[in-house]
Amino acid sequence: MRQVIEEFGRLPTTCISDAMQGLHNFDPVVKPLKEEYKICGRAITVKMPAGDNMMVLAAMKEARPGDILVIDSGNYAYRAVAGDFVIGLVQALGLGGVVAYGTIRDVQSIKALNFPVFCTGTTVACSQKIGAGAINVPIACGHAIVHPGDIISGDADGVVAVPQGEAAAVLAAARKKLASDEERARRVLVDARSAMEYINHLVAAGRGK
Numbered sequence: 001m002r003q004v005i006e007e008f009g010r011l012p013t014t015c016i017s018d019a020m021q022g023l024h025n026f027d028p029v030v031k032p033l034k035e036e037y038k039i040c041g042r043a044i045t046v047k048m049p050a051g052d053n054m055m056v057l058a059a060m061k062e063a064r065p066g067d068i069l070v071i072d073s074g075n076y077a078y079r080a081v082a083g084d085f086v087i088g089l090v091q092a093l094g095l096g097g098v099v100a101y102g103t104i105r106d107v108q109s110i111k112a113l114n115f116p117v118f119c120t121g122t123t124v125a126c127s128q129k130i131g132a133g134a135i136n137v138p139i140a141c142g143h144a145i146v147h148p149g150d151i152i153s154g155d156a157d158g159v160v161a162v163p164q165g166e167a168a169a170v171l172a173a174a175r176k177k178l179a180s181d182e183e184r185a186r187r188v189l190v191d192a193r194s195a196m197e198y199i200n201h202l203v204a205a206g207r208g209k
C-alpha cells in the first residue's frame with residue numbers, strides 16, 4: 001500500500017478524478033491553504049457535529065504517521081474544526097495532512113507551520129470539546145464519500161478520495177490519462193494550425209460528422 005500511495009502522490013488530482021469519472025471529488029470549496037501543498041495518504045476519518053471537535057483529538061490517538069486526517073463537520077463554518085495548536089499536534093505526530101469539510105482559525109500561524117491543511121475557509125470561533133461524533137466511520141465531504149483507509153490525494157485543484165478496493169485499477173487509469181494528456185499536448189499545442197486541426201476534428205466529431 002505504501003508504494004501505491006507514493007505513486008498516487010506523483011499524479012495530479014485532476015487525472016485521478018478523471019480516472020474515476022469525477023465520482024469521488026470533494027466539494028470544490030475544500031482548498032489548500034497554500035497552492036503548493038500536495039498530499040497523499042491513507043484516510044483516518046472524523047465525523048464531527050457542528051462546533052464540537054473533541055473527536056479530532058481522539059482521531060489522533062488512532063492515526064499513523066503519514067495518514068491524512070479527514071474531518072467532516074458538514075461545512076459548518078462558524079466554529080473552527082482546528083486552530084494552530086490542534087494543527088501543531090497533528091504535525092508533531094507526523095501525519096501527512098489535514099483535510100476539513102469545515103473551517104480553521106489562526107490561519108497565519110497555521111501557514112507558518114508549513115503543514116498541509118485543506119479546508120473551506122477561516123473563522124474566529126473555536127469549537128467546544130464535548131465529545132460527540134465518531135472516528136473511522138464513513139463520512140461525506142460534498143460529493144465524496146470517504147471510508148477509513150481510502151487514499152486521499154490533494155493539490156492546488158482540490159481533493160479526491162480513491163476507494164481502497166479500487167486503488168490499483170484507479171492508479172493504472174490515472175497514469176494512462178496523464179500519459180494521453182501529455183501526448184495530446186505535445187501533438188496539438190505546437191502552432192495555430194495543429195491547434196485548429198484538433199478543434200475542427202473535435203467539433204466535427206461532436207456533431208457526428
Ligand SMILES: O=C([O-])CC(=O)C(=O)O
Nearest residue numbers: 082083084085086126127
Ligand atoms: O483548540 C481548538 O479547538 C482550536 C484552537 O484554538 C487551536 O487549535 O489553537
